[in-house]
Amino acid sequence: GTVCDAFTTHADMANTFREIAGCKEPDSDMPGRSIVPLLEGRRPDDWRDEMHLQFNGVEVYYTQRTVFTQDWKYVYNAFDFDEMYDLRRDPHEMHNLAAPCRNPIGHDNVPEKRSPDEFQPWPExxxxxxEVRREMLGRMWRFAAARDDTIFNPYFTVALTPYGPGSVDYEA
Known part of the structure; x- marks a missing residue:
């Protein structure tokens, strides 16, 4: 057997089955793309290099957006501290680089006692x-803008984030 580390999703299955069944063109109304080239051991040059996840919560509360690459994962939490993980060094996502104060006490130089100043929603x-945070958030908001994501709303927790959806150039 072989291992393929290309990003795929269940949305790729419909166009994969269409291609296997002999349909000439993929259905442009369906998200995803055929993974037949990957099954044949070929990786197209334009294969996706990121994946996105979302949870809509209620209005903005409990809303999450996630983007990840082979190297990094960023979770935007509209209701809590964001999360960022170096997936090469921390594949089990145990050390939140975006909000170190959220790591367990005793974990990687986290002091036994913490100052209230450490609990900033947007730590230095x-x-x-x-730069990684800015790049990952840029990827996230461009993806969201291209799909008219409901995250683009007037709630201050979204509008005021330093690299929030307003930082992306998009056609309204």
């Missing part, structure tokens, strides 16, 4: 991690 990050 190193320049390198801030």
């Amino acid at each position: 990050l190193s320049q390198e991690l801030n």
Whole structure:
């Protein structure tokens, strides 16, 4: 057997089955694309390099948007601290780089006692991690804008985030 690390989703299955059944063109109204090339050991140059997940909650409360690549995962939590994980170094997502104060006490230099100042919703990050955060949020909001995501709304918890959906150029 072989291992393929290409991102696929259940939305790819319909067009995969259509291609296997001999349909000439993929159905453009269906999301996803055929994974037949991957099954044949070929990876198209334009294969997706990111995946997106969403949970809509109620209005903005409990809303989540997630984007991940082979290297990074970013979770936007409209109701709580965001999450960011280095998937190469931390594949089990145990160390939240976006909000270190949320890591368990005793975990990787987390002190036994914490100052209330540590619990900032948007903590300072190193320049390198801030660049990753900005890139991942850019990917997330471009994806959301292209699909008229309901996350684009006037609620202040969305509108005021530093790299929120308003930071993306998109056609309304």
